[in-house]
Amino acid sequence: MKKIFLLAFLFLTSLIFGQKTTFTIKYSEQLAVYLFIENLSEHYPENVFKTEFQKSKYNTEKYKNIISKFDKLIVDYSFRFDEYPYGSKKNMQTNDLLKKNLIETNNLNDFKLRSAGFIPIQTLSDLASCIAEFTDVYNELIYNPNKEKFEKQLRDMIKYSSDNNIVGYFETGLLFYNSSWDNAIPFVSAFYPLPNSKGFTAQAFCNNFISAVQVDLNSNKDLFSVMMHETYHIVYDEQSFEVKTEIDTYFKENKSKCSNYAYQLMNEVLATALGNGYVYEKLDGKLDAGDWYNRKYINLMAKKIYPIVKEYIDQKKAMDKNFIDTYIKLYEENFPNWIDELDNIMTYRYVLSENETDLRGISKLFRYRSRTEFDSEITENSINKMKDTPLTKVVIISKNTAEKVKLLKNKFPELKEWKSNANKEFANKFFLNDKSQLIIINQKESAIETLFKLIK
Structure with a gap:
């Protein structure tokens, strides 16, 4: 506990937005440990944290079971701000709120108190237990070997931020986006070390920016321009x-x-x-x-x-x-x-398909996605919901083709003159009156990847 307060004392700095709103740069041990465990998941690609863990003395059944338990915790729920125009405001994610609370509390008891109600209490308790179990592991494998370099780096970032008036760029964004910010709410950036790597990670949510930073980073201008890039997403969201x-x-x-x-x-x-x-x-x-x-x-x-x-x-x-x-x-x-261009328009997609493997095929074909929705039924109701969005609309039919095509023709007047053969595979694209594209695929035997190649 003493160590956490010491770190907060050493590495917490406040700069001023308009003499009122504070901009804070800090290290959060709790957040760092949480993200460390997340990177150890079997669902995550190979990374430096996983490499350090796998070659360590902690690569035992005990800790692998804790990772497995962590993997099974459901902590990401979301809700929309339905009164806003579709897609103009980011969905609220409980996972973001949990990370925010890890940053802004000094111990796991406070974290649990602040986070109660976001996720089930048992899940929250199990999550805190996993973080507690891995704290010493993280410190021994990651933080302590990089402590000297990282702490100097953090001091340098605080100085660079002050010397270059980084806070002023926040105000620039507020003015340009015609957005606003409550001065009582600080903007908190949390950094943690990224050993044996080049570059850094970046993510922003709520009133937070988080980044894993290579311990030999020698270009603060790159880091801070990316930090402001992510921060501007928040400013846009807060219009x-x-x-x-x-x-x-x-x-x-x-x-x-x-x-x-x-x-x-x-x-x-x-x-x-x-x-x-x-x-x-x-x-x-x-x-x-x-x-x-x-x-x-x-x-x-x-x-x-x-x-x-x-x-x-x-x-x-x-x-x-x-x-x-x-x-x-x-x-x-x-x-x-x-x-x-499919690579562009499939970034924003609403897929209707009764075969859920199609979703995996589409994700493989078009890995980059900004907004995506999926429904496993092709019905009047699901088509109506899809039609009400400005996304690219993808309908993959694998049975009862004539019936499904009739449904689509009833809902989209742009299909009035379209003639289709229900007995043959096809892949057609139509430009709709809402200026989105509608893709209709009739799938018999071919893989979805093959059918997408037929689209002109």
Whole structure:
């Protein structure tokens, strides 16, 4: 217990947003241990934490059983903010709330008290027990061998943040996004060491940013530009209901056939333009000449919109209808074919299929996904729910084809002239009036991967 308070004393710093809201950088042992166990899961790919554990004296049945117990805990529930325009506000995840509470409490008893009600009490108790069992293991294998380097690195990050007024970029985001923040709520960033690695991880949620940082990191500008990228997702998410409704209206009223898929892409594009473009340029003195994001749609569109973003920031203007219309126009003029590229449109998908193995096949084909929904029935009700979303709509029929096609024709007037042969496999794509794509596949014997290749 003494060690936790010492770390908090040594590595907790407060900077000021507008002299009111605090920006805190710290190390959280509880969070680090939780994420360490998560990385040991058999469902996780090979990683440095798993490597260190597997070659250690702790790679025994006792600890493997604890990992297995941890794997079986169901801690991720979610709920939507249904009054907001679809997809404009992130679903609340209990897993995020648990990580938030691990960061913001000083011991596991406080963590359990604050987290009671998010998940079942027995699950919460078991989770805390797993963290307690692995705390000494984590410290011996990961933290203590990297302690000196990491603690110096954390001090350097705190100084860099202060010297470069990183907090000011938060205010820049609030103004540009026309968003708001309650000054009584601090923004807390938690870092933990990532040994024997290059780069760092990044995730933001609620009022938190978390990152595993390589212990030999030598470029704080990269780290902090990515940190602000993730933070801007939160700023965007915290736009008021009125602002989000206005933005949704601007996109829906725009006549461009690209407006829907431009909208789906915008959140990531703007976070990239601001974080990897604007913030990086300010920290380094020049724009990053390389890719800003490792996905072409986001990278290219972020670079295309960047001059407009910078103009709005320099003029202290919030994004408005003119900005949205300009953004859509740039998308349509420069990348008109993107609305037909499966790799793009399948990032946002709603799949109806009575064969759940199809979902795994689609996930294998299109690994990158931003928003996805699935229903295992093809009924009037499930089609209605799918139709009400702006996502790419995928219907995979494997039985009673004629009946299912009739249902679809009744719901989508765009299919009125479509003729299909229920006895043969097919894969067709239709552009709908809501400017999303509808993909209908009739599956007899072929794998779903094969059928997707038939789509023109």
